[in-house]
Amino acid sequence: MKSKEPIHPPRWAVSLLNWYCKPSLIEDLEGDLHEYFVRNVSKRGPAMAKLIYVIDVIKFFRPYTIRKPQFLQTLIHWIMLGSYIKTSGRNIVRNKLASFINIFGLSVSMAVGLLMIAMLYDLNKYDKFNEHHDRIYRVSSNFQYLEHRSREPFATTSLRAANAIKEKIPGVEATAVFHSRFGADYTFNERTVPLSGFWANEAVFDVFSFNLKEGNPQTALKEPFSIVLTETSAAKIFGDEPPLGRQVIMNNDRAYTVTGITKDLPRFSHIKFDLLTSLSTREIVSEDFKDEGAWDNMWSTWVYLLLQPDTDHELLQQNLDTLCEHENKTVDDMVISLATYPMVDIVSGEDQSNQIGPTIGNTVIRIFSGLAVVVILSACFNYTNLSIARTLRRSKEVGIRKTIGALRSHVILQFIVESVVVSLLALVIAFGLFLFLRSHYISLENSFREMLVMDLAPALIGWFIAFAIIVGVLAGAFPALFFSRLNAIQVLKNMSAVPRLKGLTIRKALIVFQYTISIIAITMTTIMYKQYKHYVAFDLGFSTENIVNIRLHGNKAELLQKEFSELAEVQQISKSSIVQSVGNHWGMNVKNPSLPLDSGTAFYNVIDESYIPIHNFKLIAGRNFQPALADSAIEKEVIINEHLLKRFNFGEQDPEKAIGETILVDRKPMTIVGVVKNFSYSKADNARNGKEVMFRYVPSDFRYLNLKIQTNDWIDTYARMEAIWKKFDNVHPFEAKLYNDEIEESFAGLKAAMKVGGFLAFLVIAIASIGLLGMVIFTTETRLKEISIRKVLGASEKGLLFLLSRGFLALLMIAALIAVPITYLFCTQIMMREVGNAAPITMLELFAGVLVVVGIAVLMITSHTLKVSRTNPAEVLKSE
Amino acid sequence: MKGTNLGEFEELVLLVTAALIDEAYSVAICDELTTQTGREVKLGVVHAVLNRLEEKGLVKSRFGEATSVRGGKRKRYYTITNAGKAALLKAKELRDQLWANIPEFALKRI
Numbered sequence: 001m002k003s004k005e006p007i008h009p010p011r012w013a014v015s016l017l018n019w020y021c022k023p024s025l026i027e028d029l030e031g032d033l034h035e036y037f038v039r040n041v042s043k044r045g046p047a048m049a050k051l052i053y054v055i056d057v058i059k060f061f062r063p064y065t066i067r068k069p070q071f072l073q074t075l076i077h078w079i080m081l082g083s084y085i086k087t088s089g090r091n092i093v094r095n096k097l098a099s100f101i102n103i104f105g106l107s108v109s110m111a112v113g114l115l116m117i118a119m120l121y122d123l124n125k126y127d128k129f130n131e132h133h134d135r136i137y138r139v140s141s142n143f144q145y146l147e148h149r150s151r152e153p154f155a156t157t158s159l160r161a162a163n164a165i166k167e168k169i170p171g172v173e174a175t176a177v178f179h180s181r182f183g184a185d186y187t188f189n190e191r192t193v194p195l196s197g198f199w200a201n202e203a204v205f206d207v208f209s210f211n212l213k214e215g216n217p218q219t220a221l222k223e224p225f226s227i228v229l230t231e232t233s234a235a236k237i238f239g240d241e242p243p244l245g246r247q248v249i250m251n252n253d254r255a256y257t258v259t260g261i262t263k264d265l266p267r268f269s270h271i272k273f274d275l276l277t278s279l280s281t282r283e284i285v286s287e288d289f290k291d292e293g294a295w296d297n298m299w300s301t302w303v304y305l306l307l308q309p310d311t312d313h314e315l316l317q318q319n320l321d322t323l324c325e326h327e328n329k330t331v332d333d334m335v336i337s338l339a340t341y342p343m344v345d346i347v348s349g350e351d352q353s354n355q356i357g358p359t360i361g362n363t364v365i366r367i368f369s370g371l372a373v374v375v376i377l378s379a380c381f382n383y384t385n386l387s388i389a390r391t392l393r394r395s396k397e398v399g400i401r402k403t404i405g406a407l408r409s410h411v412i413l414q415f416i417v418e419s420v421v422v423s424l425l426a427l428v429i430a431f432g433l434f435l436f437l438r439s440h441y442i443s444l445e446n447s448f449r450e451m452l453v454m455d456l457a458p459a460l461i462g463w464f465i466a467f468a469i470i471v472g473v474l475a476g477a478f479p480a481l482f483f484s485r486l487n488a489i490q491v492l493k494n495m496s497a498v499p500r501l502k503g504l505t506i507r508k509a510l511i512v513f514q515y516t517i518s519i520i521a522i523t524m525t526t527i528m529y530k531q532y533k534h535y536v537a538f539d540l541g542f543s544t545e546n547i548v549n550i551r552l553h554g555n556k557a558e559l560l561q562k563e564f565s566e567l568a569e570v571q572q573i574s575k576s577s578i579v580q581s582v583g584n585h586w587g588m589n590v591k592n593p594s595l596p597l598d599s600g601t602a603f604y605n606v607i608d609e610s611y612i613p614i615h616n617f618k619l620i621a622g623r624n625f626q627p628a629l630a631d632s633a634i635e636k637e638v639i640i641n642e643h644l645l646k647r648f649n650f651g652e653q654d655p656e657k658a659i660g661e662t663i664l665v666d667r668k669p670m671t672i673v674g675v676v677k678n679f680s681y682s683k684a685d686n687a688r689n690g691k692e693v694m695f696r697y698v699p700s701d702f703r704y705l706n707l708k709i710q711t712n713d714w715i716d717t718y719a720r721m722e723a724i725w726k727k728f729d730n731v732h733p734f735e736a737k738l739y740n741d742e743i744e745e746s747f748a749g750l751k752a753a754m755k756v757g758g759f760l761a762f763l764v765i766a767i768a769s770i771g772l773l774g775m776v777i778f779t780t781e782t783r784l785k786e787i788s789i790r791k792v793l794g795a796s797e798k799g800l801l802f803l804l805s806r807g808f809l810a811l812l813m814i815a816a817l818i819a820v821p822i823t824y825l826f827c828t829q830i831m832m833r834e835v836g837n838a839a840p841i842t843m844l845e846l847f848a849g850v851l852v853v854v855g856i857a858v859l860m861i862t863s864h865t866l867k868v869s870r871t872n873p874a875e876v877l878k879s880e
Numbered sequence: 881m882k883g884t885n886l887g888e889f890e891e892l893v894l895l896v897t898a899a900l901i902d903e904a905y906s907v908a909i910c911d912e913l914t915t916q917t918g919r920e921v922k923l924g925v926v927h928a929v930l931n932r933l934e935e936k937g938l939v940k941s942r943f944g945e946a947t948s949v950r951g952g953k954r955k956r957y958y959t960i961t962n963a964g965k966a967a968l969l970k971a972k973e974l975r976d977q978l979w980a981n982i983p984e985f986a987l988k989r990i
Contacts (some may be wrong), residue, residue: 008951025931027943031953032906032923038949059924064931 007046009037009053017057022067029060071834077413088418092425098386099422101774102475105767108428109379110471111433112763115441116372117463118434118454122268123348123360126451129266129341132306134172137340138305139165139320140352143296144335153339153512154316155352160295161338162303162777164327169319176200176207176308178356179279180292182251184706185554186256186275187249187729188235192731193753194553197275198302199282205307208271215242215260226278228260233274249431254285265745267453270347270357271302293323295327296334304343316340330753347451359446370761374517378764381510382771383419387479388507388780394483395491397567402488411484419476420469427468445752472701477746490692508811511775515815516770516822521761522659522849523823527841528619528754534839536744540581541679544739545617549579550705550721552731557702569711574614575702577606579739580744583683591664592648602644602665603681612639612676615706621655622674625697635698638663639674644692664694680837683746687836706739715805765853772808773860780804780868788873800869812857886938886971889988892917893929894968897939898960905944905955906930938964 014030021029021452033056040049072088092099127133139161139214140153159179166175184194191533205217212220213231221689224296227248247255256277265272283289291297320338328335341350351361365579387394398411406414442452552560557575564570578584590602609625611617625637640650640663651658655675662669682690718736737745744751780787787800795803833840884895896912897904906927913921933939944955960968 027953028906028956029927031950031955032927034951034953035907035949036923057922060927061929062924064928 006329007041007049009034010050013054013057015092016062020061020067021044021065025065029065033057033060042354044490049697061206067813071715071851076701077410078369080410080413081413081417084414084417085421087414088421091418092422095390097777098390098774100149101386102383102422103426103429105379105430105770106423106471107433108476108763109375109432109767110423110468111437111759112183112372112375113467113471114430114434114464115437115454116369116436117467118460119360119368119448119452120365121457121460121463121719122454123365123387126268126347127156127344129209129268130207131827133344134208134342135307136207137305137307138343138346139305140339140341141298142337142339143298144332150353153341153350153352154354155299155346155356156299156354157301157303157338157339158295158298158336159293159301160327161298161323161336162172162301164323165303165305165320168323171308171319172305172310172314173308174203174206176304176306177279178204178304179282179300181273181356184251187252188237188246189392191237191239192866193233194234194731195236195274197245197273199279200276201279203306207304209265210265211655213261213263217260220260221278222280223259224278224280224281224284225254225256226259227256228262228276229258230262230264230274232264234258234261256281268699270343270359294331296331296336298336299354305340307340313340328558333562354428354543355810358449358450360447368756371756375760375767376471376474377765378514378517378767378771381514382774383422383475383766385507385510385771386778387415387476387772388482389775391482395486398483398486401487401777403492408484412480414441415480416473420472423468423472423475424465427464430468431464437664440474444755445481446748474702480649507775511768511772511811512815512818513806514764514771515812515857516819518761518765518768518853519816519819520823521757521764521821521849522853523846524827525754525757525761526845527823527827528750528757530845531837532750532754534745535750535837536682536740537683538684538837540684541617541677543650544581544743546709547739548707548709548721548736549615549739549742550707550725551735551765552703553729553735554706554730557699557705560724560728563728564705564707564721568716568723569709569720570707571710572610572614572708574610574706575608576611576704576706577698577701579704579742580605581680581683582742583686585682588666590648590692590694591667592650593662593664593669595648598648600647600692602640602694603690604694605681605695606696606698608697608699608702611706614706617679618677619674622659622672622675624674625695635668636670636694637697638665638670639676641676641693642693645675647692663694665694684743685747686752686836687708690855713723765856768853769856769860771863776804776808776861776864780865784868784876786873788871788876791869792874793875797866797869801862801865804865804869810856810859812854815855820846820850886967889925891932891968891971893926894938894960895931895943897933897958898964898968899931900958902959909958933964934958934965937961940954940968955963 017030018026033053034058037049037053040052042048044052118253127136130136138155139157140148140155140416141157141161142153143150159177162175162177165172179199179202181196183194185192185194187745188191200221201220203217204221205212212228213226220226229237231242237243237248238246243258246258248258249255279734282292286292315341322339324337341352346355347359348365349362351363352359401411401414438454442448442454550560550564561573561575565573578586585603586605587601587603589599591599605611606627609627612619612624619639622639625639631692640658642655645651645655645658646653648663650661650663650672658672658675661672663668663672676695676829681693707721709717721736722734725736783804787804790800790803823839827841892913893909896909898918899914900908906923909930910923910926912922913926928940932941934941938961939958940961941956941958942956946952946954
């Protein structure tokens with residue numbers, strides 16, 4: 001036979017044969033089949049030969065070819081399982097210290113894991129209530145405006161895109177549009193209720209399973225001035241009266257007819273609203289709807305597509321690209337690209353801007369899971385370390401087991417069972433901790449509070465148990481392999497032959513790892529704490545001390561101002577449109593008429609004449625706004641800051657000369673009347689944008705009162721202010737916040753990160769320390785005799801202390817040497833590159849953590865070694 | 881043990897094994913049977929029978945050299961044992977005895 005083609009029988013069939021066939025028969029059987037295969041290849045072609053091979057492999061599955069010992073072994077495994085569990089129990093009880101360390105470490109770290117699992121479980125449930133959830137996609141947009149490019153995709157797109165997709169793109173069954181979230185007051189029979197919702201089109205009910213209880217889903221949102229309420233909001237407005245077909249007045253203006261009532265939204269819906277109003281209304285009520293419908297107005301419309309079941313996504317993307325190419329020609333300077341994103345991934349997927357509701361992006365999830373894994377690993381390492389540290393005692397047991405007839409796999413199973421038993425015990429405690437920590441975890445961050453419930457469900461408990469088993473296997477894997485490899489004869493003949501060396505290096509490596517992580521965790525937390533303090537106390541360029549901002553909720557500013565000014569504590573009052581430096585950005589297009597080609601965005605705040613003095617802004621040229629202006633309806637004057645002055649070269653960058661010059665704000669000419677010193681309009685950690693700022697004076701745009709207050713009793717003052725508010729407005733809540741509190745709140749994310757970091761740092765340090773303590777105890781125990789002999793021969797306590805602890809101290813030093821540079825590089829190169837105005841990292845923060853961690857470790861090592869070195873050598877040696 | 885009684889096919893396999901002397905391995909036996917009997921003999925059947933014969937102690941096996949035709953696997957060569965020889969002889973004897981019992985004319989009349 002000369003055929004030497006490189007054709008082989010199907011690999012899986014060969015593996016199948018190898019799997020089921022007795023080892024004694026496999027060789028010639030495989031050879032026979034191969035010979036036939038080669039013959040068939042030349043006779044009937046490769047395809048046929050392969051088929052015959054497969055059939056033959058299956059046909060050879062006969063009683064005499066099947067391996068039998070395997071079944072027997074599995075049986076033995078099952079029989080021994082009971083015994084393994086029993087011996088595990090005895091081992092746990094016998095070694096109380098090690099068991100305590102293991103169970104404690106595992107349970108605290110597993111509690112973190114349980115939180116993680118419960119969170120993912122919740123997130124996974126999101127939006128599954130929709131019948132077609134796997135076919136719903138959201139349109140996301142990316143834009144490039146001149147040099148400026150969107151950093152992450154926007155969850156929104158333009159109304160125009162929605163219409164174009166509806167008309168031109170094939171394969172889309174329905175296009176649901178949610179436009180511009182708004183809040184308004186709804187009145188029915190003297191009762192006024194503030195509610196919030198979206199402008200939406202009728203396809204919303206085709207795409208989503210919102211369950212319309214009353215009304216026709218086809219037409220409910222079709223006609224202008226239709227409104228669909230949820231059950232709860234209908235009950236708020238109408239009480240017990242049947243709502244369908246009735247009219248409500250929105251904002252004391254127009255009447256809307258109730259055309260539908262939906263069941264309350266499911267808990268796990270990423271879209272939340274009290275009501276939906278027909279999108280067709282918006283065309284009528286909006287003053288500049290033409291602008292809203294422009295291709296580059298992609299900031300406030302969420303578009304969801306119900307795709308046909310067999311949609312070709314590549315083709316869809318091509319169609320979208322063509323659409324964008326066509327539409328981009330309708331606007332200047334702006335290049336927009338569209339994409340689709342699966343709805344079920346919204347809450348936990350890609351980070352996108354302008355989300356319709358709260359989400360937990362995958363960055364947060366990745367960081368949290370990563371931290372959880374590190375903490376769990378750290379606890380697993382404790383288990384591994386302590387198990388190997390007990391080699392001496394356990395290896396004799398393994399030797400005897402092996403002599404009696406245990407196979408390697410039996411020993412592996414025994415040790416794995418033991419670690420799983422420990423981890424299941426830890427799970428019980430971890431579960432208790434989980435129940436305790438759950439509410440704290442949820443309240444950690446705003447989006448968590450709104451999104452997570454973490455209710456227990458049988459499936460979730462199942463995941464918990466599976467998780468505990470995985471952790472157990474992970475923790476026990478290394479000891480199991482280690483012990484199963486022991487040679488029975490050597491172990492029983494001579495105890496010193498136990499291969500301790502290899503275990504020792506691994507133990508050292510694990511300790512170094514644990515301490516590296518501990519030091520990184522605590523150092524990062526210290527640095528975050530410093531940044532937080534730094535930002536909260538940051539000099540913004542104006543004063544926020546003792547200022548309370550009160551949200552007007554559409555009430556008349558002058559009337560409220562008059563009422564509040566009668567309070568004795570109130571010293572001064574000003575009015576503004578936004579609260580600055582907490583993350584609000586309102587921008588407008590501006591231009592210097594002498595530089596007609598250059599235009600850009602200036603951020604602004606609408607203020608009155610008292611705003612600048614109350615907040616101590618420094619006017620470096622010109623004057624403040626004048627109260628007389630309040631009467632005239634037309635806005636004529638602006639005050640700009642130095643950055644804006646420089647950016648557009650007003651008055652050749654000289655503040656004095658700039659006074660009186662004209663600036664075009666949204667193409668309307670205004671006069672610059674003043675220049676203020678630069679201040680931080682954005683949050684203190686945002687140095688990238690929001691630099692060019694102007695103050696405008698538009699009395700109708702005030703949304704906040706700023707009260708300068710002098711009081712010793714904040715609670716009493718607050719109560720009195722609230723009383724005044726209640727006289728004016730019974731509908732809206734009284735929203736008053738101290739400016740400084742508001743700044744603090746705007747750094748809540750950092751604070752939450754700090755809390756989590758601090759908690760995890762505490763956990764990893766506790767786990768590492770307790771693990772180290774265990775190691776110290778075990779090693780000193782095994783060296784007790786050596787120490788006693790040294791003492792008898794005249795070693796000093798100090799010398800012994802040094803001898804016993806130097807190994808551990810060296811490990812700690814190595815850990816510190818690894819951890820500090822990593823932390824430093826991570827903070828400077830990755831974390832702080834994106835944020836501005838960060839406080840510099842000093843040696844103090846870098847080494848404070850090291851000192852604390854090493855201090856605790858040294859305390860533990862010395863206290864124990866001291867105890868050992870003080871034992872009476874006679875006691876130890878006489879028993880030998 | 882079922883004893884040394886041979887089935888018809890077992891007998892054929894055993895005879896071929898004996899005839900092929902040093903070349904008796906499953907595929908060769910299979911081929912030889914096919915050419916001799918004129919009917920297609922499946923490898924699976926031969927394999928099972930050889931396995932059974934070995935269990936009964938009528939043949940014994942050893943491994944040969946590896947060849948590339950067999951994907952690097954060795955052949956298992958079978959040789960007939962004394963018990964096998966005895967079983968074959970016994971079967972032949974039984975047959976001869978039965979033949980002897982048939983009067984010559986009895987067959988002629990058919």
